[in-house]
Amino acid sequence: GAVVSQHPSRVICKSGTSVKIECRSLDFQATTMFWYRQFPKQSLMLMATSNEGSKATYEQGVEKDKFLINHASLTLSTLTVTSAHPEDSSFYICSARDPGSSYNSPLHFGNGTRLTVT
Amino acid sequence: DQQVKQNSPSLSVQEGRISILNCDYTNSMFDYFLWYKKYPAEGPTFLISISSIKDKNEDGRFTVFLNKSAKHLSLHIVPSQPGDSAVYFCAASERGFKTIFGAGTRLFVKA
Numbered sequence: 732g733a734v735v736s737q738h739p740s741r742v743i744c745k746s747g748t749s750v751k752i753e754c755r756s757l758d759f760q761a762t763t764m765f766w767y768r769q770f771p772k773q774s775l776m777l778m779a780t781s782n783e784g785s786k787a788t789y790e791q792g793v794e795k796d797k798f799l800i801n802h803a804s805l806t807l808s809t810l811t812v813t814s815a816h817p818e819d820s821s822f823y824i825c826s827a828r829d830p831g832s833s834y835n836s837p838l839h840f841g842n843g844t845r846l847t848v849t
Numbered sequence: 850d851q852q853v854k855q856n857s858p859s860l861s862v863q864e865g866r867i868s869i870l871n872c873d874y875t876n877s878m879f880d881y882f883l884w885y886k887k888y889p890a891e892g893p894t895f896l897i898s899i900s901s902i903k904d905k906n907e908d909g910r911f912t913v914f915l916n917k918s919a920k921h922l923s924l925h926i927v928p929s930q931p932g933d934s935a936v937y938f939c940a941a942s943e944r945g946f947k948t949i950f951g952a953g954t955r956l957f958v959k960a
Binding site: 735737740765767772773774775776777780790824826835837838839840841842843845 | 945948
């Protein structure tokens with residue numbers, strides 16, 4: 732089945748630094764990837780839709796300059812949290828839908844990245 | 850505005866009994882509904898789905914029921930097994946666009 736790999740799984744950084752999270756589709760090409768964020772005991776909140784070769788589409792309330800998304804190839808999307816602050820500490824998860832399947836096919840998720848900003 | 854709601858944060862069930870997880874939604878344009886299962890420190894994995902043109906979909910021990918008039922769906926697991934203990938997310942999408950998730954229900958299956 733379709734596999735999405737996310738790296739790193741955990742990262743601790745100091746306030747003010749930037750952190751890059753990578754999301755790769757291992758056995759399929761993904762023209763679109765989705766970045767979610769999950770707060771403790773809360774839902775997965777869609778942050779943005781990453782589009783290969785074009786700009787990402789951000790959800791309302793998500794700062795595009797804060798969360799930089801780059802989808803440079805059909806198998807890689809990156810999320811960079813710039814000038815991180817403690818309130819950015821969260822669980823970030825990427826996902827993709829196998830483009831060969833129907834538009835309603837399930838999303839395949841990476842294992843997530845636990846970001847802690849000190 | 851929560852478009853997908855899971856009002857029970859947790860559920861505890863005895864092994865062998867039925868687990869029923871509930872989900873409500875507000876957007877009548879949703880046409881596809883899914884259930885995902887999530888273990889700690891892992892991403893969600895797809896469990897079962899249902900199209901809005903159906904009212905039931907079954908896959909082994911898992912059955913999803915959809916009541917469009919009530920904007921309600923439920924996931925039945927029978928018989929429940931200790932390995933089913935996880936967080937279950939209800940999700941919905943409209944014409945394949947962004948998938949909206951509920952807050953999740955943590956299921957505990959006691960041996």
